[in-house]
Amino acid sequence: xxxxxxxxxxxxxxxxxxxxxxxxxxxxxxxxxxxxxxxxxxxxxxxxxxxxxxxxxxxxxxxxxxxxxxxxxxxxxxxxxxxxxxxxxxxxxxxxxxxxxxxxxxxxxxxxxxxxxxxxxxxxxxxxxxxxxxxxxxxxxxxxxxxxxxxxxxxxxxxxxxxxxxxxxxxxxxxxxxxxxxxxxxxxxxxxxxxxxxxxxxxxxxxxxxxxxxxxxxxxxxxxxxxxxxxxxxxxxxxxxxxxxxxxxxxxxxxxxxxxxxxxxxxxxxxxxxxxxxxxxxxxxxxxxxxxxxxxxxxxxxxxxxxx
Amino acid sequence: xxxxxxxxxxxxxxxxxxxxxxxxxxxxxxxxxxxxxxxxxxxxxxxxxxxxxxxxxxxxxxxxxxxxxxxxxxxxxxxxxxxxxxxxxxxxxxxxxxxxxxxxxxxxxxxxxxxxxxxxxxxxxxxxxxxxxxxxxxxxxxxxxxxxxxxxxxxxxxxxxxxxxxxxxxxxxxxxxxxxxxxxxxxxxxxxxxxxxxxxxxxxxxxxxxxxxxxxxxxxxxxxxxxxxxxxxxxxxxxxxxxxxxxxxxxxxxxxxxxxxxxxxxxxxxxxxxxxxxxxxxxxxxxxxxxxxxxxxxxxxxxxxxxxxxxxxxxxxxxxxxxxxxxxxxxxxxxxxxxxxxxxxxxxxxxxxxxxxxxxxxxxxxxxxxxxxxxxxxxxxxxxxxxxxxxxxxxxxxxxxxxxxxxxxxxxxxxxxxxxxxxxxxxxxxxxxxxxxxxxxxxxxxxxxxxxxxxxxxxxxxxxxxxxxxxxxxxxxxxxxxxxxxxxxxxxxxxxxxxxxxxxxxxxxxxxxxxxxxxxxxxxxxxxxxxxxxxxxxxxxxxxxxxxxxxxxxxxxxxxxxxxxx
Numbered sequence: 001x002x003x004x005x006x007x008x009x010x011x012x013x014x015x016x017x018x019x020x021x022x023x024x025x026x027x028x029x030x031x032x033x034x035x036x037x038x039x040x041x042x043x044x045x046x047x048x049x050x051x052x053x054x055x056x057x058x059x060x061x062x063x064x065x066x067x068x069x070x071x072x073x074x075x076x077x078x079x080x081x082x083x084x085x086x087x088x089x090x091x092x093x094x095x096x097x098x099x100x101x102x103x104x105x106x107x108x109x110x111x112x113x114x115x116x117x118x119x120x121x122x123x124x125x126x127x128x129x130x131x132x133x134x135x136x137x138x139x140x141x142x143x144x145x146x147x148x149x150x151x152x153x154x155x156x157x158x159x160x161x162x163x164x165x166x167x168x169x170x171x172x173x174x175x176x177x178x179x180x181x182x183x184x185x186x187x188x189x190x191x192x193x194x195x196x197x198x199x200x201x202x203x204x205x206x207x208x209x210x211x212x213x214x215x216x217x218x219x220x221x222x223x224x225x226x227x228x229x230x231x232x233x234x235x236x237x238x239x240x241x242x243x244x245x246x247x248x249x250x251x252x253x254x255x256x257x258x259x260x261x262x263x264x265x266x267x268x269x270x271x272x273x274x275x276x277x278x279x280x281x282x283x284x285x286x287x288x289x290x291x292x293x294x295x296x297x298x299x300x301x302x303x304x305x306x307x308x
Numbered sequence: 309x310x311x312x313x314x315x316x317x318x319x320x321x322x323x324x325x326x327x328x329x330x331x332x333x334x335x336x337x338x339x340x341x342x343x344x345x346x347x348x349x350x351x352x353x354x355x356x357x358x359x360x361x362x363x364x365x366x367x368x369x370x371x372x373x374x375x376x377x378x379x380x381x382x383x384x385x386x387x388x389x390x391x392x393x394x395x396x397x398x399x400x401x402x403x404x405x406x407x408x409x410x411x412x413x414x415x416x417x418x419x420x421x422x423x424x425x426x427x428x429x430x431x432x433x434x435x436x437x438x439x440x441x442x443x444x445x446x447x448x449x450x451x452x453x454x455x456x457x458x459x460x461x462x463x464x465x466x467x468x469x470x471x472x473x474x475x476x477x478x479x480x481x482x483x484x485x486x487x488x489x490x491x492x493x494x495x496x497x498x499x500x501x502x503x504x505x506x507x508x509x510x511x512x513x514x515x516x517x518x519x520x521x522x523x524x525x526x527x528x529x530x531x532x533x534x535x536x537x538x539x540x541x542x543x544x545x546x547x548x549x550x551x552x553x554x555x556x557x558x559x560x561x562x563x564x565x566x567x568x569x570x571x572x573x574x575x576x577x578x579x580x581x582x583x584x585x586x587x588x589x590x591x592x593x594x595x596x597x598x599x600x601x602x603x604x605x606x607x608x609x610x611x612x613x614x615x616x617x618x619x620x621x622x623x624x625x626x627x628x629x630x631x632x633x634x635x636x637x638x639x640x641x642x643x644x645x646x647x648x649x650x651x652x653x654x655x656x657x658x659x660x661x662x663x664x665x666x667x668x669x670x671x672x673x674x675x676x677x678x679x680x681x682x683x684x685x686x687x688x689x690x691x692x693x694x695x696x697x698x699x700x701x702x703x704x705x706x707x708x709x710x711x712x713x714x715x716x717x718x719x720x721x722x723x724x725x726x727x728x729x730x731x732x733x734x735x736x737x738x739x740x741x742x743x744x745x746x747x748x749x750x751x752x753x754x755x756x757x758x759x760x761x762x763x764x765x766x767x768x769x770x771x772x773x774x775x776x777x778x779x780x781x782x783x784x785x786x787x788x789x790x791x792x793x794x795x796x797x798x799x800x801x802x803x804x805x806x807x808x809x810x811x812x813x814x815x816x817x818x819x820x821x822x823x824x825x826x827x828x829x830x831x832x833x834x835x836x837x838x839x840x841x842x843x844x845x846x847x848x849x850x851x852x853x854x855x856x857x858x859x860x861x862x863x864x865x866x867x868x869x870x871x872x873x874x
Binding site for chain 2: 033034036038043044046047052084089093094160163165252254263266269270271
């Protein structure tokens, strides 16, 4: 398993090189001059555009630019963005918030989603199963921004239980509602995946064997059934970590959370590749690591899976 | 059964949240009614929170040309002139007197005893140094061209011979200072212009004409992040993408003193989020009420007496690419389109009367505006006459393309009105017009500007103009003079140029305005840009503050805001 992990980690290098190159290339190919929109209804002075182009190396060929990017990245120097503000410090401000939000959302998805799934799977056809099926259907049909605006309006503006927006500190308490909003859609997916998997596995041989051995119901469900049934849900949750972090743009906008999503969104709008490229590269890294983690967890959950 | 129990609670919570959310979708109630405890949370530390956004540049006034930075810089920098919040009239601020016998040589005297936030006195040299720095091409300041009319500008500013795209670089200017700027003594300096310019005095209130302290020239970069300023508020800190904090200057010498201790310029990515905070009294001021709240005048019922309505010096026009034979059309075609736009219905339905139809090329806020406007009958909806002019246009040999686009940038809220405008034109001109007008979007403002500056627009395009300073001149010279910086349609009319020049150089202000009005009247001949409407202003405050006024530029007057006494 150790060797497998190392091999997978080494594979990250070419993948990262490839994706960062593609991202650089695509940003470079975007139509429109990145500095054209910086002077409102007026054309920017030539001297300003020339100075900016020289500063950010836009007057050099694409490959040279990419080489500079790699060199700076490896030496840990991300430079400044078009507003002349340090990119590293902006990322350092935004990442912890986004990670907190993402992890809280995943936790909410895992806890509520899996619990609801297990419950409805065990009591298939019962009242609770029906209630969960209907409520997850309802959640699946609500886009995130609808849930977000409604909860903000209701809890923040009408009832005033929470502040409609999150402060700069973005504490765990403040992020609870945004994390719930972010999790709401995937929560329903997780519940349904878990339910299906539980229902299927309940009829499987090893469960019947366990029951006939005289094990308690609690042990059968808790140890045998649950471990095996979690694999699909876990795969789903693992791949979602990355998209939760990059996909938080809507939620971050509604609750004014100063995270990565908003930073990326503004940067894309302003063609500010100094932010887009490192953020996108980091997101790629998050995806890859989350996938690796999920793959390794398979081995832990299902003894039949072995990595060489 | 532990698992099951936990799951029950969790599922219950989820259901509760859903149920509550479902109920919430319905009726609208009275917003911001909670916590009427009587105590004002703002009173404790004298801090107010206003909506902001991340400036593109640091605190160097000569380099700023966008609203996010412009707003906060107006809080911390004072200029020679300031514009009256109510009337937009220019009034002396740091200057004690600004005099000129001929509008060409200006003698400017500063008030004595003015100080920078580091304690050093504000001197005439600070002004002259700052202006020279901004104008000097190698410093690459955005506002450099503002000094184009000062004598000796040609010595400090050089043109890139092949534009920014070409390989050549702009040559190094011959001098570092403009000969037209001369320090007489500590508090007096003289400005000599290349030609008389009546509006020069009014211009002096624009951010670019701020002075800069000696501290700036030691380290411009560090200064931009931590400025020394001369305005009613001074810089405290800037947390990027999140907030800028400014603090009232205790011994601010201006006639009107700051009434709050601190202003937090809180950045929002989303106008809806700011509005939600405003309604629930977490934010004290926003000048951007989102479309969702404007619809059906919801914001007025949400905010009650906390709603502020007004006008701002921004107009929307539609410009034609005169450099393009196919899409530029001829004057009669452009008049036909203008006649076919039902401005009143569009402003009523799309903007909820938040914008006012105009029939001239200048804002109703500036001196020299008159009704009926210069565009007059051609800016009044009249389908029959529109058809008549379309026939004339065709008779004169212009055949419009089958599909005639109106371009806009899709990253802000323009789609609705552009589509409505296109529909209005199509309906008015009828099915037999031989062409249809369609709204077309570029994904971003950057691409939009790129098409405009590279003169590649294939169709009419939206142009908005926010005044830099309240003067009729600002709505004409930068937009319609041959070769002017924002003359995006490449319009050129020698007669108009001559008239504008006559107006620029008139010594009598009334005479000057009269000439500008005559110049504006000439625009109707070619109709190179169609006036549409003037922007209204919709702002709101929290219940904690009082006295809030909004400037003609659509931003908060920082001296007006005060905390309500409990």
